[in-house]
Amino acid sequence: MSTTPAFKRLPRAVREQQMLDAAVRVFSRRGFHAASMDEIADDAGISKPMVYAYLGAKEEVFIACLHREGTRLMEAIAAVVDPDLPPDEQLWRGLRAFFGFVGAHRDGWAVLYRQARGEQPFAGQLAQMRTRMVEVVAGMLGRATAAEGREVPATELDVMAYALVGATESLADWLADHPEADPERTATRMMNVAWLGAAELLRGNTWHPSG
Amino acid sequence: MSTTPAFKRLPRAVREQQMLDAAVRVFSRRGFHAASMDEIADDAGISKPMVYAYLGAKEEVFIACLHREGTRLMEAIAAVVDPDLPPDEQLWRGLRAFFGFVGAHRDGWAVLYRQARGEQPFAGQLAQMRTRMVEVVAGMLGRATAAEGREVPATELDVMAYALVGATESLADWLADHPEADPERTATRMMNVAWLGAAELLRGNTWHPSG
Known part of the structure; x- marks a missing residue:
């Protein structure tokens, strides 16, 4: 499914882990309901559409965490x-x-x-x-x-x-x-x-x- | 705050317990999110406005349970x-x-x-x-x-x-x-x-x- 060329795989995995680290921090701070995708993107230093593209909607991000x-x-x-x-x-x-x-x-x-x-x-x-x-x-x-x-x-x-x-x-x-x-x-x-x-x-x- | 006359207090308490019994059954069946006030009223054999009047909104009903x-x-x-x-x-x-x-x-x-x-x-x-x-x-x-x-x-x-x-x-x-x-x-x-x-x-x- 992925169209990412092979040489980009490592950075993608690393970026995903950074996003998950940010998501864990935000869910920890706010709880699931109050946590926002904006704050997760902010904390990860990445755009919100990128978080959606990598991990999906908030529920999927939580499941990934x-x-x-x-x-x-x-x-x-x-x-x-x-x-x-x-x-x-x-x-x-x-x-x-x-x-x-x-x-x-x-x-x-x-x-x-x-x-x-x-x-x-x-x-x-x-x-x-x-x-x-x-x-x-x-x-x-x-x-x-x-x-x-x-x-x-x-x-x-x-x-x-x-x-x-x-x-x-x-x-x-x-x-x-x-x-x-x-x-x-x-x-x-x-x-x-x-x-x-x-x-x-x-x-x-x-x-x-x-x- | 209550305008219920004193002689109605016992029936009121009894009715409240029946509503709570119904609410516990419905929350048990559905979980908090999927449970509806309609179903709780139905199960208690009482009108929905009465449930609101006695116990408040769904969150308050759950807290009362x-x-x-x-x-x-x-x-x-x-x-x-x-x-x-x-x-x-x-x-x-x-x-x-x-x-x-x-x-x-x-x-x-x-x-x-x-x-x-x-x-x-x-x-x-x-x-x-x-x-x-x-x-x-x-x-x-x-x-x-x-x-x-x-x-x-x-x-x-x-x-x-x-x-x-x-x-x-x-x-x-x-x-x-x-x-x-x-x-x-x-x-x-x-x-x-x-x-x-x-x-x-x-x-x-x-x-x-x-x-």
């Missing part, structure tokens, strides 16, 4: 998690990468994520990302229990993964609101809250109501 | 949590009430909560509710550690509370999507994931990176 941020986040985590490591080490590395990413992209996380969460059609994209995260965590927990010779029903692993992912997202929001907080320390806290309990469960210990 | 559901949820939890009980019993009762509420109001939770989360100005209301929840949980954890003679910095209690509240919200979403799932069982699962870890922390055990 979400997609890029989401892909970067998943890649940051995938790069450090090695399935051959012990499960707590995998979880620790994943959490450290996750909170490191959020700490380095506070504005982007806070607004893109909060904006996207409730709003159609963006909510669907985010739900997909979360589903993938839950699958990864449930898979890791499943391998960890299998390695200890215990079989845990898939639903239980899913539920545990949902809880861990939810707790992690909640702490990411906290981190985004606390610029003075250290991402690495936040990852350790999440390990403290989540892993100690998960480790008990993986050992087969459970909590029962006393009544 | 959020406020009612939020208040009911908080009241359901407050009714069962007794600060004199042991902390795991308090957490258990709170979680059981919470998941019981979500299980009984799946549509309302799924759509009101998901809709409200990302969208201004509703996001602010929900953030307030969450902040109150975090305060309650952090307070409970603080009393539990103080009772054991340990002092935990407020930030650490906040962070633990954020993680617990986030995990709980995530499982509520899971429950809303799984009509076959039992709310009580879900509460037990949350205790298993969260409390075992929290209990370790309250005993002063922590997780440390090995590297």
